[in-house]
Amino acid sequence: MSYQQIDNFVRDLSPEVHATVYDGAKSTSEKRDEVIVGDFDDRLFQLRTLAGQIKQHTLEHLDQYFAQAVDKLEANGAHVHFAKDGGEANEIIYQIMEAAQAKSLVKAKSMATEEIGLLPYLEARGIECVETDLGEFIVQIDNDKPSHIVKPIIHKNRRGIGRSFEREKIGPYSEDPETLTMMARAYLRKKYLSADAGMTGANFVSAESGRLVVVTNEGNARFSLAATRLHIAVVGIEKLIPTDRDLAVMLSLLPRSATGQRLSVYTQFLSGPKADGQPDGPEAMHVVFLDNGRSRILADEFKEILRCCRCGACLNVCPVYRQASGHAYRTVYPGPVGSILSPLLAGDGFGALSDLPKACSLCGACTEVCPVRVPLADMLVKLRDKAKREGHAKAMAGTPSMKPYATLASSPGTWRTALWAGGVMNMTPEPMMKILPAASAWLSSRRLPRWRGGQFRRWMANRVPPPSAGERNKEEVPS
Numbered sequence: 001m002s003y004q005q006i007d008n009f010v011r012d013l014s015p016e017v018h019a020t021v022y023d024g025a026k027s028t029s030e031k032r033d034e035v036i037v038g039d040f041d042d043r044l045f046q047l048r049t050l051a052g053q054i055k056q057h058t059l060e061h062l063d064q065y066f067a068q069a070v071d072k073l074e075a076n077g078a079h080v081h082f083a084k085d086g087g088e089a090n091e092i093i094y095q096i097m098e099a100a101q102a103k104s105l106v107k108a109k110s111m112a113t114e115e116i117g118l119l120p121y122l123e124a125r126g127i128e129c130v131e132t133d134l135g136e137f138i139v140q141i142d143n144d145k146p147s148h149i150v151k152p153i154i155h156k157n158r159r160g161i162g163r164s165f166e167r168e169k170i171g172p173y174s175e176d177p178e179t180l181t182m183m184a185r186a187y188l189r190k191k192y193l194s195a196d197a198g199m200t201g202a203n204f205v206s207a208e209s210g211r212l213v214v215v216t217n218e219g220n221a222r223f224s225l226a227a228t229r230l231h232i233a234v235v236g237i238e239k240l241i242p243t244d245r246d247l248a249v250m251l252s253l254l255p256r257s258a259t260g261q262r263l264s265v266y267t268q269f270l271s272g273p274k275a276d277g278q279p280d281g282p283e284a285m286h287v288v289f290l291d292n293g294r295s296r297i298l299a300d301e302f303k304e305i306l307r308c309c310r311c312g313a314c315l316n317v318c319p320v321y322r323q324a325s326g327h328a329y330r331t332v333y334p335g336p337v338g339s340i341l342s343p344l345l346a347g348d349g350f351g352a353l354s355d356l357p358k359a360c361s362l363c364g365a366c367t368e369v370c371p372v373r374v375p376l377a378d379m380l381v382k383l384r385d386k387a388k389r390e391g392h393a394k395a396m397a398g399t400p401s402m403k404p405y406a407t408l409a410s411s412p413g414t415w416r417t418a419l420w421a422g423g424v425m426n427m428t429p430e431p432m433m434k435i436l437p438a439a440s441a442w443l444s445s446r447r448l449p450r451w452r453g454g455q456f457r458r459w460m461a462n463r464v465p466p467p468s469a470g471e472r473n474k475e476e477v478p479s
Contacts, residue, residue: 009328017155021147021325024154029316031260032369036253039262051253052373054246055307058207059298065207065240066289072210076272078285085292086116093118093232094125096286100230102127102196106188108214108221109133110201111149111310112234112290114332115345130191132220134184141168147326147334150258150312155325188220198224198282200270202235203309204250208243212270212287215254219266231273231282236290238306250309253371257311293345302379305340307372314366314376320359329356336366336376340383354387422451 010018040047058065070080081096083089097105105127113119119129119140131140135152139145142164146152153161158175166173171183200221202212212233214221225231241250255261274281297303315321315335326334331342331353339360343353357380366376387393408414 010324013325016157017325018323020157021155022322024151025148025316025318025322028151028260029313029369032257032313032316035260035262036256039256047249047253048371048373051249051371052307054241054249055309055372056304058240058242059238059303059306062237062240062298065242066237069205069207069210069240072207073272073287076210077275078210078272078287081286081288083288083290083292086290089116089234089288089290089292090118090121092288093234094122094127096230096232097122097127097197100197100284102230104128104130104191104195105197105199106130106132106191106195106224106228107136107199108201108216108224109136109152110199110234111332112201112236113199114146116234116290116292118234130188130195132188132191132218132224133216134181134218134220137184137188138164141170145327146332148312148315149310149333149335149337155327188223192223193227195224195228197230197232198228199232199234200224202233202239202270203254204247205235205240206242206244206247207240210271211244213247213251214268214270215251215264215266216268217259217261217265222266222268225270225282226280229283231270231285233270233285233287234290235287236292237294238308254309254311257309257313257369257371293347296347297344300344301382302340302344304374305337305344305379307374308337308341308370309372310337311371313369313371317365317369319361319363319365324359329359331356336360336380337374340376340379343383351387351390351392354383354390354392357381357383357387416457 037044073080081092083092097103103126105122107113107119107129109131119131122129131137133152136146138153138156138161148154158177158180161180162173162175165171165180165183170187171179174180174183200212200214203215204213205211206213212235216222241247251263251267255264270285273283273285294306297306312335314337315326318335321335326338329335329338329342331338333341339356343350343356346353360377360380362377362380364377367374367378370376384393408418
């Protein structure tokens with residue numbers, strides 16, 4: 001988005017929504033820091049490095065692990081499908097439902113199905129679809145969109161949810177979270193028991209055993225499969241990992257990064273359909289592996305983004321996301337990861353989303369919290385360059401050129417003088433600055449912070465004595 005677009009979006013946010021998003025993201029990020037740093041301390045960097053290496057190794061050998069996973073899944077009794085794009089995935093799923101004469105679907109949370117627009121597709125063909133994750137359920141009844149990868153209703157509060165439940169006759173108005181949860185539980189229980197099919201995504205797929213790993217906190221994925229006769233899983237091809245042992249690393253980092261929990265309430269390992277002798281569970285299991293642009297990303301310089309395990313930690317720590325909320329990003333994937341992934345998944349539509357990498361302060365906090373060490377900040381800079389090279393980047397009207405800054409920054413003497421004189425801006429009223437056309441356009445969507453620079457060299461000079469001539473000569477002579 002352009003600076004003007006995001007500024008307008010933030011201005012239109014109600015104070016209530018802004019406070020809800022900011023507080024929700026900030027508190028989750030603080031909880032994550034407390035738990036993950038407290039548990040791993042100086043081992044955290046090594047653990048994140050290992051997780052990134054596991055994911056990167058899988059991506060480098062994806063053809064091998066994909067073939068292995070397909071063989072194991074089929075040996076476990078699952079039917080495996082491959083969809084090159086969202087349209088093909090939707091059609092495959094509809095055909096599976098048709099063949100099984102399934103007319104109703106209960107669905108656990110899945111970003112991949114949001115990505116391909118599955119629910120509107122199925123509903124238009126007469127299939128009843130119910131989101132069973134509490135947040136996704138509220139989004140569905142409000143005809144809304146998720147605004148966070150992990151917490152889809154981070155932009156809502158209990159008062160709004162109470163009004164939605166009252167409107168949909170799910171229960172009388174209440175602001176009590178426990179009461180609202182019990183209302184949803186009573187409503188959804190009937191849907192679980194009457195549905196023909198259940199759907200999940202997968203957080204990981206082990207190529208070694210063919211097991212799908214589904215991590216939830218509400219148990220809705222388990223309920224979606226217990227009474228239904230058909231299980232359909234929609235999984236991005238990047239969710240593969242080589243072995244079951246690798247899960248020990250990934251499952252140590254995912255819940256801590258996502259919600260600040262040491263372990264999610266439910267961690268399910270799905271090997272296939274109901275086996276002989278099992279009293280409950282689906283009689284058939286179909287796994288739809290989704291490409292939808294991932295192979296294209298895998299072949300270019302941005303393939304590291306496919307390491308992402310959708311924990312949402314980068315969203316929670318991002319100062320832009322906290323101010324703008326997920327809906328400002330215009331796509332299924334918001335925040336820093338969405339600013340990279342969404343334009344890349346768009347393929348030929350890259351230009352329409354090429355402004356998303358500009359929705360970033362380049363503070364680097366997202367890179368620091370990523371559990372698989374995706375170099376998010378570096379990739380955002382590279383995507384800005386890609387947009388510029390391909391002619392998509394357009395400066396705001398009146399935005400001054402960066403060439404004067406380049407000249408200033410490359411001349412130490414001029415730079416020191418500018419730092420010394422920078423304090424003058426604190427004494428210059430903003431209306432006076434707007435006299436210049438370039439400054440007026442720039443300030444129409446930005447606010448200048450108070451100048452606090454110019455003290456570093458003085459601090460450094462007083463703190464660290466300069467080396468003696470002998471020490472300098474010693475440093476220059478290799479041992």
